[in-house]
Amino acid sequence: MDGTLVDSEKLWGVALEDLAVHAGGRLSAAARLAMVGNSMPVSMAIFREDLGQPDRPYAEDAAWLTERVAELFADGLVWRPGARELLLAVRAAGVPTALVTSTGRRLAEVALKTLGAENFDVSVCGDEVRAPKPDPEPYLTAARMLGVPIAECVAIEDSPSGVASAVASGAVVVAVPSDVALPSADGVHLRSSLAGVDLAHLAGLRRPF
Template sequence: MPSAFTDLVAPSAVLWDMDGTLIDTEPYWMAAETELVEAHGGVWTPQDGLAMVGNPMSVCAPILRARGVDLPDEEIADFLNSRVAAGVASGIPWQQGAQEILAALHDAGVPMALVTSSFRRLAEPFAAAVGLFDVVVSGDVVTRPKPDPEPYLTAARLLGVDVADCVAVEDSHAGVASAVASGAHVVAVEVMQALAPRPGLSRVASLADLTVPDFARIAGGVVLDLRRAS
């Protein structure tokens, strides 16, 4: 048993969302959406961008087409992913506490997966740069993306663990729905969206508030609320 857990039982794995949870890419996505819509004569507001957070391309593309983007899903996905990938390539925009908790869990011997709606062209370079993920499940390798549970179930299967013994970390409505439906213990990080309480859902304001023993407590059924008073 890793010493970081003292008398607690470590989760079988921690399953991480990427955009918004580990890295602050949402501004890149919103800027790319705005550029694309405006290039086709439409209008895209910050509220429109917020409504897209956490959704798969199968949901986002029809919304963008409704705003005038006259392109098929594949070309929309290619444009958005290329813009975001270029932003990340210039320097990983880490969320507060993300690097530290990833390193701490790795040092404690906990397997980790990256489970993202972003496509491989963005997810795999990030995972390779970090070097701490045992498995990568991107949005273009599953049949039913978030909010369906398939991405998290796939990650657990590839890791060879029971998803019910895992902790999933998310920041969006669609992501939380996916993780909860998979049967994992779920932590919601309230970064850009207020996430409603639901049975068994832990909520935090920042990854900097989480410790390695916290993950063991959550895996053991404890529900944490570490949001900061406004």
């Protein structure tokens, strides 16, 4: 979702910088990039280490950050190039679709007001699985909920942890970097954007390279 469908990573960056100021510190650019695509617990661990405040209470910081991001999301989310067109084409063709995100349910529901809840048969959020990305559980859960084999799924990701999760699950993977560069990897179809990607292209990815 973040960075793949909508250009929301920048909003997360604003909220994290605000939280750092609230905590009396300053977040480094390296720490911010390390958080991209990761779950809230992992991101907050990076946050505490970067600020040199290892004893900060996780629950309070997570709640503060969630509310700040919700405010920013509510002001409007911008689609990534080609993402809306591809999603609508997939839905029009009746292809089962899942939203698989490291973001928690509270914020995902806010984002779905832009994305359209009707555009997804199921959604799996970071706070609804035992092992979030980069573990394959989120994608395996989504495939099970859809009732389709994971090998028949195409996962579209923008972050290292998301790509790792999708690859480990056994899905076909399209990687479209947003804020963090993604290296070429076996079995990963790397693109600069989703502009021009259509159903025929996705179907072709199921064939051998």
